[in-house]
Amino acid sequence: MRVSLKDVAAHAGVSIKTVSNVVNNYQHVTPAMRERVQRSIDALGYQPNLAARHLRKGRTGIIALALPELGNPYFAELTASVIDAASQHDYIVLLDHTGGSRDQELLVSQGFRARVIDGLILSPIELRTEDLRDREQDVPLVLLGERDYDLPYDHIAIDNVAAARDAVRHLIELGRGEVAFIGARRDRSEPAQLRVRGWREELTAAGLPADEGLVAAVDGWGHADGARAMRHILDSGRRPDAVFAYNDPMAIGAMRVLHERGLRVPEDVAVVGFDDVIEGRFGAVTLTSISPDKAAIGRLAVESVLARLGDSAPEPRRIWADYQLVKRESTLGRPASPPAS
Amino acid sequence: MRVSLKDVAAHAGVSIKTVSNVVNNYQHVTPAMRERVQRSIDALGYQPNLAARHLRKGRTGIIALALPELGNPYFAELTASVIDAASQHDYIVLLDHTGGSRDQELLVSQGFRARVIDGLILSPIELRTEDLRDREQDVPLVLLGERDYDLPYDHIAIDNVAAARDAVRHLIELGRGEVAFIGARRDRSEPAQLRVRGWREELTAAGLPADEGLVAAVDGWGHADGARAMRHILDSGRRPDAVFAYNDPMAIGAMRVLHERGLRVPEDVAVVGFDDVIEGRFGAVTLTSISPDKAAIGRLAVESVLARLGDSAPEPRRIWADYQLVKRESTLGRPASPPAS
DNA sequence: CTCAAGTTTTACAACGTTATACACGCCGTG
DNA sequence: CACGGCGTGTATAACGTTGTAAAACTTGAG
Numbered sequence: 001m002r003v004s005l006k007d008v009a010a011h012a013g014v015s016i017k018t019v020s021n022v023v024n025n026y027q028h029v030t031p032a033m034r035e036r037v038q039r040s041i042d043a044l045g046y047q048p049n050l051a052a053r054h055l056r057k058g059r060t061g062i063i064a065l066a067l068p069e070l071g072n073p074y075f076a077e078l079t080a081s082v083i084d085a086a087s088q089h090d091y092i093v094l095l096d097h098t099g100g101s102r103d104q105e106l107l108v109s110q111g112f113r114a115r116v117i118d119g120l121i122l123s124p125i126e127l128r129t130e131d132l133r134d135r136e137q138d139v140p141l142v143l144l145g146e147r148d149y150d151l152p153y154d155h156i157a158i159d160n161v162a163a164a165r166d167a168v169r170h171l172i173e174l175g176r177g178e179v180a181f182i183g184a185r186r187d188r189s190e191p192a193q194l195r196v197r198g199w200r201e202e203l204t205a206a207g208l209p210a211d212e213g214l215v216a217a218v219d220g221w222g223h224a225d226g227a228r229a230m231r232h233i234l235d236s237g238r239r240p241d242a243v244f245a246y247n248d249p250m251a252i253g254a255m256r257v258l259h260e261r262g263l264r265v266p267e268d269v270a271v272v273g274f275d276d277v278i279e280g281r282f283g284a285v286t287l288t289s290i291s292p293d294k295a296a297i298g299r300l301a302v303e304s305v306l307a308r309l310g311d312s313a314p315e316p317r318r319i320w321a322d323y324q325l326v327k328r329e330s331t332l333g334r335p336a337s338p339p340a341s
Numbered sequence: 342m343r344v345s346l347k348d349v350a351a352h353a354g355v356s357i358k359t360v361s362n363v364v365n366n367y368q369h370v371t372p373a374m375r376e377r378v379q380r381s382i383d384a385l386g387y388q389p390n391l392a393a394r395h396l397r398k399g400r401t402g403i404i405a406l407a408l409p410e411l412g413n414p415y416f417a418e419l420t421a422s423v424i425d426a427a428s429q430h431d432y433i434v435l436l437d438h439t440g441g442s443r444d445q446e447l448l449v450s451q452g453f454r455a456r457v458i459d460g461l462i463l464s465p466i467e468l469r470t471e472d473l474r475d476r477e478q479d480v481p482l483v484l485l486g487e488r489d490y491d492l493p494y495d496h497i498a499i500d501n502v503a504a505a506r507d508a509v510r511h512l513i514e515l516g517r518g519e520v521a522f523i524g525a526r527r528d529r530s531e532p533a534q535l536r537v538r539g540w541r542e543e544l545t546a547a548g549l550p551a552d553e554g555l556v557a558a559v560d561g562w563g564h565a566d567g568a569r570a571m572r573h574i575l576d577s578g579r580r581p582d583a584v585f586a587y588n589d590p591m592a593i594g595a596m597r598v599l600h601e602r603g604l605r606v607p608e609d610v611a612v613v614g615f616d617d618v619i620e621g622r623f624g625a626v627t628l629t630s631i632s633p634d635k636a637a638i639g640r641l642a643v644e645s646v647l648a649r650l651g652d653s654a655p656e657p658r659r660i661w662a663d664y665q666l667v668k669r670e671s672t673l674g675r676p677a678s679p680p681a682s
Numbered sequence: 683c684t685c686a687a688g689t690t691t692t693a694c695a696a697c698g699t700t701a702t703a704c705a706c707g708c709c710g711t712g
Numbered sequence: 713c714a715c716g717g718c719g720t721g722t723a724t725a726a727c728g729t730t731g732t733a734a735a736a737c738t739t740g741a742g
Contacts, residue, residue, distance in 0.1 A: 004727090004728055004729085005728065005729070006728080014691080014692090015691065015692045015693075016692090016693095016728090016729085016730095017691075017692060017693080017694095017730080017731095018690090018691060018692075020729070020730060021690095021691085021730095023729095024730080028689065028690055028691085029690075029691085030689090030690070030691095033690080033691085048728085048729080049396070049727085049728050049729070050457040051392055051395035051396040051401060051457070051727085051728080051729090052396050052697090052727070052728030052729040052730090053728080053729055053730080054392035054395075054697095054729090055390070055392040055393050055395075055396050055697050055698065055699085055727090055728080055729070056696080056697055056728080056729045056730050056731085057697090057729080057730070058697080060392060061457070062435070062457070069421070070411075070417040070418070070420050070421050071414065071417055071418060071421065071619060073412060073414055073417070073620075075417075076411040076412055076414070076416075076417045077411070077412060079411050079436065080410070080411045080412065080438055083436065083437065083438060092435055092457070093435065093436055094403070094433055094434070094435050094436070095420070095424065095434055095435070095436040096424070097421060097424060116391040116392070116402070116403070116433070222619065223619060223620070223622065223623040224623075227623065249619075249620075249623075252620070252623050252624075253623050255623075255625070256623045256624065256625065259625045278412060278563065278564060278590075279414075279564070279590075279593070279620045281564065282564040282565075282568065282590075282593050282594050282596075282597045283593075283597065283624055283625065284596070284597070284600045284624065284625035284626070285625070345697090345698055345699085346698065346699070346700095347698080355721080355722085356721070356722045356723075357698090357699085357700095357722090357723095358699095358700080358701095358721080358722060358723080358724095359720090359721060359722075361699070361700060362700095362720095362721085364699095365700080368719095369719060369720050369721085370720075370721085371719090371720070371721095374720085374721080389698085389699080390697085390698050390699070391699095392697085392698080392699090393697070393698035393699040393700090393727090394698080394699055394700080395699090395727095396697090396698080396699070396727050396728065396729085397698080397699045397700045397701085397726080397727055398699080398700070398727085399727080
């Protein structure tokens, strides 16, 4: 029922290998022969069997993308960009989600789930240095998100400390002095630590106290966690005049709580998020946020993984992607004329 | 470097097939033998080569999930549930996005993108009946979202007309008489048509006019499209006292515009969305929405596809999933005590 | 017209797995 | 003690593809 090289070969009256040569654009095939074989291919509607090709070549044409969670729209948008970039190279993307737990991340990084992939793009949250050191795997790995240490893998990330400093500087320039940070983590997640560090450095540089009482730790990364953290800060009697959140969903959760408590954004409390998800542009108060270049991140990740497939594995590098601070109502207030986007 | 059955067989001093039998839990293997082989497997760290297994069995262990867009959190949540359900059956999910365009949906349904999959779960937007009729593919296909016609494929969906009627009835019971619908489509997308029909039927049943001037057509399905549609209605001089949107992002986009125009939700305009995405629970005004049972949909979709893999393909069926109307501030108003979720 | 050198095509052997069919031992039965 | 029957393990042949090496065909020079 299914057409194989053998069928095409019989139809064209040539050997199997000749058909294979045509399919693979092998050099030494006369135009006449190529033409003839191609006609048989078209006539029979031949499509190569990938499983067989993979078995023979040792490649599958599939890369895996392992993300903490898909609920966060940042990852959804990133996924879209990875899929697009991969399809440009005739690669297919297999999706996995780790829930951000160290165990799952470990499993994925060890290749437990998919023994079928050529490469892996992993966005770790809790994974530690040592977890990756003794990775017994030959599958190329590329890490998304900044890591503070040197590992023999490419990292693709924006400069988290610098971005966090930009965000906090913006708040300071607006005259805010008590800037809370929402989204620190007890488990010492790398990206969270870097953003806290940016917060601390910028406040210190401005001669303001980096008050650790205004740093709220959370267990998750969603709206509810941001809301919980905001409540925690307010319930502790503190009244910051600005909030910098680990990501946009948390910032939005925090804004919801501020709204419930009758505090106005940005008049009473200015808010800055991180990731610039679409949702932040359509709330009652649009959200100022750090906007990473997601398209570039996806593209660079795919290219890095694929570059490691050949024998000539390039040196592992840290690759910086661009970002911007996009200022909106949650810091600037409502403009006189209706906003454009 | 990589361990194969042959290596294990040599190590254990048995034949290759015996090792294979142990790996596959074949019945007729004595406990002693099983034990001995297992020890060799563990000692060498054998892992089956999927490409070879696929080639031999004709199955890949991969199903594809093709969605219009990942940006919509509904699809992100659905994806998570599909991945979980698939992994329960030792299946892996390959993700594709169609952008909701008919051409892309056609390509995917014809199996152009991925010749490596055992089954396909497709959530079509624009695809027409006839497009699927002449599908020349043996790969099992399951459709997500309700279709009004009969095709030889399983559909998994909630009852869109009934859900839409529930939403509109809720608005009518709140005393609203001018209910706009946001999200009709010029291209006659099936799900949109069904929701419009529910809107129309319920209004008519209540003895209210189903004013087609209050139906706004859109080109996309995102926040911006909802905002645009809302602006269009307001700019046309209409002032509905309620809005039912095709999905939550559109509802949120519409609320943003209402907010910009100084209209209060729900006092001036009540709003109901569809899909119950997490984002709707954290805006300044939380969103009333139709909440489909996403976990069930994902699970049913995976089970349907896998059920068609065997020789005994069951009759195609329409499978209904549950839904609920979750009432929140965008119709009920702000409760006296702070809300729970 | 022969032969060397080049170009094109072919036969065959893998890749790692599982299905088929068969061989072997063991048991209980006639 | 032969015999069928069952339960267990094994050799062999696929699955569809590509790399290797050799065969077959050109070409051009001597």
